[in-house]
Amino acid sequence: MTSYFEVEQRDGAARIGKILLSTPIRTPHIIDTVSLKDPAGPFADAGSMWDLSAEEALENIRKIRELSGDDTILILPHQDLTPDVPGDVAETIAKKIDMEATGPIGRIYRHGQDVKKADLYIMEGAGSFQGNARKFMQRIIEIREKIAPDTALYVPNLCTPANAAMLIYLGIDIVDNTRATVAGYNDIYLTTSGSYFVDSMAELPCRCDACAPITLEELREMPKADRAEILTRHNCNMLEAEVVLARERIRAGNLREYVEGQCRVEPWLAGLLRLFDTQYGYMEEHAPLARSNQLLATTSESMTRPEVVRFARRIHERYTPPETDILVLLPCSAKKPYSISNSHSKFIRSLGKNRRYVHEVIITSPLGVVPRELELTYPASHYDTVVTGYWDAEEIKWVSSCLSEYLSKNKYSHIIAHVEEAYREICEIVSKELGIEIIYTSSGNVTSYESLDNLKNTVSGIVAEGEFGQNKPRSDLMRAIADYQFGPGAGELLVPDRSKIKAPFPKHQVFIDKKQIATLIPQYGIIALTIDGTRLLAASDDYEGYTVTIDDFLPRGSLLAPGVIDADERIRTGDEVLVKGSKAIGVGRAMMNGKEMVASTRGIAVDLRHIKKADKDKDKD
């Protein structure tokens, strides 16, 4: 049971937590390595079994608990091995070192060995993963899969100011200042952008309290011990500032953007980012459904970030277009949502009254394709990208694949592409690949009178030819978002044909039989359910999912993780979730993902918006 660690905030795999000692410790946290030897410190190492006998080790445990009671995380006696050690040795030693202690404890995580409960796990031999992105990635994912989500992970002897943000981004809660200190004693000056030998520098590029009072010349002329101390202080200052920055970024929800730049400092860090992105499962499960900040897509790795890939996958897996046979493909706009941009206003004006026969889908990098109904939905309305007019080959490949998937699944009788340049190149690639005809209506400039006229005439020509299904923009939008968010089928249920949509775009509300079912939250482009909407979904035989099952109690305000019996694994932080138990039914915002809800013993699982006593009669109506 992890009674001594709680995760409070998440940003992807990164999190802000609290170690619950009498003076709580905020994570991500930097341990002052030497303090581990202090039996009264917040983290106390009970020693190495390479040189302790079993009796001595037990005596150490006793001493630590005597000194500080349960107010210290006691790191159980350990006998450390390096990562490439043979499994048998690991096994033998693991058997030998089968120690326990009361109160909060830390354990070594050893690859291949069973995991016993602890509040903190130490990645054995972590320092040796420096430079080896693939192995480090595998180890992190392995550990995270094996340990409870609400336990702290400590990676010793690896952290520097340059890699701290990345380590935290990947889900590491605790680091130490070993490397910062050793660098100081090696005359190495660390910065977030790399390390420098003091001898090769000309100036001190820092204004920290170690550097500000001295010049580089003065530093060089000091006795070694004094110099080492100042350098260590500087290095630790940098480390600390970087960890605080990472915490601030987690709070703001934009650590990813920082890491996308910061990882350029060392090739293995860029490798880590790319390799982790290939682990869609791990990355996506931690990515929130939506954020209030902009998603800055400034680098090629922006295309593989989980929010972007998830959007594309959900379009493919969850989205069903309205029954409209004419497709118009449009280019994206810098202004979001697209429909309020200058160019889209013109497109819409050109479509005029025929717009109801037409389905509009926007082509964009890095999101791929965005049906008009989802233009509000995170991150479609939230990304900002580098505008130079040039699309690189990977962008074209990725967006083409999205469009190709889309057109393979969703069939139209007529496809019009009102696009130019890279957008057109993409349409042509897909048209060729799938052997489908696309009519191009733009000649040189999508907003020229000529082009717009051509679009207008082409569409009216087609419409004049036959009978076409019409769309219902407001219900189509609400239904598409419901499917996107709750999975296929939810849209039908929440926005049936007999439903009414009230309030103007983008503040739509769904009513069925005068009962409000759902509201669109324009900021994120997602849906919030009323209690009636919740009952509707919960009572349906055709829908299952996004449900948190609780014990027989009636929660208030917040649902805590220990109260959760089961939860849909698809639930992500920020998701709208149904809360069901024998005594209660409710709805709220997920504060952790579904797996975490089930596996955590601490923390808020769901921030409840509505909660009612379960009323079987009511549930039936």
Added chain:
Amino acid sequence: MTSYFEVEQRDGAARIGKILLSTPIRTPHIIDTVSLKDPAGPFADAGSMWDLSAEEALENIRKIRELSGDDTILILPHQDLTPDVPGDVAETIAKKIDMEATGPIGRIYRHGQDVKKADLYIMEGAGSFQGNARKFMQRIIEIREKIAPDTALYVPNLCTPANAAMLIYLGIDIVDNTRATVAGYNDIYLTTSGSYFVDSMAELPCRCDACAPITLEELREMPKADRAEILTRHNCNMLEAEVVLARERIRAGNLREYVEGQCRVEPWLAGLLRLFDTQYGYMEEHAPLARSNQLLATTSESMTRPEVVRFARRIHERYTPPETDILVLLPCSAKKPYSISNSHSKFIRSLGKNRRYVHEVIITSPLGVVPRELELTYPASHYDTVVTGYWDAEEIKWVSSCLSEYLSKNKYSHIIAHVEEAYREICEIVSKELGIEIIYTSSGNVTSYESLDNLKNTVSGIVAEGEFGQNKPRSDLMRAIADYQFGPGAGELLVPDRSKIKAPFPKHQVFIDKKQIATLIPQYGIIALTIDGTRLLAASDDYEGYTVTIDDFLPRGSLLAPGVIDADERIRTGDEVLVKGSKAIGVGRAMMNGKEMVASTRGIAVDLRHIKKADKDKDKD
């Protein structure tokens, strides 16, 4: 004449310079904006003609010079306009404000107006370019083309800690703290990774002397004026630290790597980097021939950096393969030079005695293709890249285009590709595109016994079939480098068939008739000429180039820019250059590019290694 500014060190377009006042000022420099109003300061503004009469303006000039003599850069009276102002207004005002002053002066650079001599130019309306990458790029390139290279460029009201490194990278010498100050008074906390409203923060992620003594809570509770002062001090600390860091990076020659990460902070900065890379002329002309550091290729923009593109272009334009009809294409290795890597040792062993009939070319990202002879030459032996096994579409496109260009120009009777995965994909693309046959010899793993055996047998099979030209690895290597460095034809001249190569790889020396002509510098993979080699090139009717023409004097040690009459425009910093004048002949290392040598009035143009009295008889032998 720019008697008051000198460029001392360069890294791409970025430079470290010195403003030559009685206390010299190191650039890149941050002006404390308010100090511009101090008539005795190092930079003194003579005022705005929007509110001064001509007489008042002249009086200001007189006052400044009276107070500080020529020990201040006097910014001539100006009447500022914003960038989008109509040309006529600009013209009218420019005519009206035709002021002059003695001593060091600064002038407004106004788009469309003639440039008059000055020591410092101020980009008019620079602050308005924030966010507009294309216009800013055009303005910078325009200014740099119009003003003398050894004048300082000041960009006011634009610099923040987040964009400082980029501004400096693009060639800006002077910035100010206007934005840092205004942000401080706006309760905005600046960092190199972006800005934060103080109200939305939870902790201060900084250990500077403004932040270290206080907590965020204390800061928030202060009276506004005190808070603004502390925030401003912090913001200016960050700015200063960033500018010092940029200076250190220029000295180390790796500002580009930093900027490739740092530009992710704001999309327009990433846009600037991409747009500037499209300006190959501007970027390449400032890129040094070689650097002693690693070139870190961690992002897609690494493919477009000028050193990389130049290498590819020179392979295409300057390189001629030896007369060997069998080509073996090989994958690159992490270890450099490739030939000392494990995998290449195996390839070479497999080729065995047939190696002399074979030309080896390595396929690699981001460099494209590297003939074995140039594997030592910067950056072929100096790059480190992100290894994940995945090549993105842009990499494949770029490397394919390099290989395709190479094979279009250089013909072989047999092409063997001993490659796998992306390398093979690239070979197949090119094979299909050019309709040429490629024999693949690897089956699954390029270093498996089976694959190596196949390579060996394939090559010996081909060799057994006919008569093939043999290569001479040592002279081929020296000739290829000579062509790469001095242009086509230089190789023939410096390494003729009768020449001898002494000393083992990679410390080759070229001798002709027992006279040493040239030496290979293994660190950069480039050639240094002896005075005999210099005479050989200089006296040839078949070669012209990389020559600096000087007046009728005999320089010693360093050749200063004012002594240069003419210089080859192809000369880059770090190039080996011939120095010729009526009284002297010599050779040395270029310390600036050819254009700068001609246009500069200060600074070292060439660091001379050998210099002799011009002796017409000797020159003829």
Added chain:
Amino acid sequence: MSLNKAVLDIRNRQRIKPSSNDYPAAVWRSTDHFNGETADTLTIIFKTSGCWWGKAGGCTMCGFVYDSAKIPPTPEELEKQLENAMHKGERLERFMVKIFTSGSFLDEKEIPVETRKNILGKLAADERVFKVIVESRPEFVTDEILKSCIDALGDTSFEVAIGLETSSDNIRKNSINKGFKFTDYTNAATVARNNGVTMKAYLLLKPLFLSEKEALEDIVKTIDDVAEHAQTISINLCNVQNGTYVEHLWQRGQYRPPWLWSIVEILQRTKQKHPELVITSDPVGAGSKRGPHNCKKCSRDVSDAVHLYSRTQDLRVLEELNCECKDLWKKVLELDDLTYGSPILD
């Protein structure tokens, strides 16, 4: 391209919405300072064929040209406009009338001579109207025209208002593109004085290109220069009007409207120096991004205080004003002078 051409290009891209010529472009009631007291005012903006200067390009900040009529109104229509406007004043007991067109009321091309006489005559006939103020460019302030007006008005007070903007010909030409000189104004003022007509000068705080400080000091200096040539001074705070050159640059981050703290300082300094002058300011659009503004917290309060001062001419109402953003404004005064062509934005 010349400044005038640049302004004209923008003008030509604007659409003027068609509307009835029977109604004025705008009419509203407000209160104003008059002889030490607060008086009711009816402001009428006539819809005319438009400002001749504006039609040829005109001033960089002026969006009133779009208030002009698509088809020039007939004299009957103009008089109908007055009639309709006066309905707004029905409940007032005693009031001034301020007349604007989108150009010059005294320009015969906008308001034919006879119509002008009729309009003024009708106002003179209304007992409740004790004063009439008309706006005009200075070239129309001639002996002949003034005399004709005075004739029509009888004993109703008459005042002519001119948009001088600044006493600096440099600024008026290169920043505002106003098309006349300071001497044109002073000549007009002399004509007015000779005819016993009072003068009101409209000034413009913060035209394009000027720093906050330069703009502030320009108004202070202008008031010194104009003190002998006007009885009332009204300071317009530049705001970003649709279809203007100012808007064009503002959209590109190249213009910021003035701070309200600047007008506060101007009023304090100039009124103390020229207690005899009525100095007023009506911050239009105050607090919005397009209008003069401080921070969100204080813009409304400061703007209200400026209004109150304008009505009362009592400097004490400005004394208590303060806000955290005043420190920022002081910094801006210092630094905006040294940006060499780009404004300090919020």
Added chain:
Amino acid sequence: MSLNKAVLDIRNRQRIKPSSNDYPAAVWRSTDHFNGETADTLTIIFKTSGCWWGKAGGCTMCGFVYDSAKIPPTPEELEKQLENAMHKGERLERFMVKIFTSGSFLDEKEIPVETRKNILGKLAADERVFKVIVESRPEFVTDEILKSCIDALGDTSFEVAIGLETSSDNIRKNSINKGFKFTDYTNAATVARNNGVTMKAYLLLKPLFLSEKEALEDIVKTIDDVAEHAQTISINLCNVQNGTYVEHLWQRGQYRPPWLWSIVEILQRTKQKHPELVITSDPVGAGSKRGPHNCKKCSRDVSDAVHLYSRTQDLRVLEELNCECKDLWKKVLELDDLTYGSPILD
């Protein structure tokens, strides 16, 4: 995978270069401490069929197995090896002979009983040889074998050296894979004492996985433990030998050889406590990346001092040593204990 299997896998990947069986694997002259004086030593490493333990896997740090012969030498060849080795001692007047094989000299499978007797007999016959030291694993130190050796040697002193490495069975097993226990050593020492044979214990400073501090303290403790069971203690500083498991981990950044400062401290502390013992150390490969090292500046000086001390047993030669890197080493002692499985690299 077991540690032994891991070591064996690496062994199997190594090629042993063929060479003549007539010559020993190595032979060299050096000086050593003997009874308070410096004495000449001839060290001979016989090429034999190899260490039985090493062939089955063996010790993690031992690369000597590759010194064994590809084809097992005949008894004649072994005696020829001695003959050839003794040429190196031709000019010496009085000296000790140290005999190593890549395994155990006392193992009959490496050196047949008769050959052993012949070799020892020949040495006994050489007047200049006053002492013979042979290395062996403890299992071969039996009454029978020792007696046979003493017989062959006559009055030439005889000493048996055993690579004990550490008194910790835990470390010897889990880090070194030595394959015997401390009691095996003490039993052998008892046998030796009973036969009047002196004992020399080889210790290993810094086997795999131990921190710098743990390694240092382990040697200090081992010397306490072994003091009664040996007359001479020789501390080997672990170096990275080709084809060893240590090398495998070192190449992956998972091992760092010991600091020379550590051996200095060990010598100072243990010699003071056990003045009766001869405690020596010969830092092989000192200063290189694969060998024990401090920084580049001082490695050679410190290593020389350790050598000098080993010959003289005079602690004063260690007193003056100092360098800037000593502060770093002290920090490493503190921190390397707390890295949980990765060494602190330079």
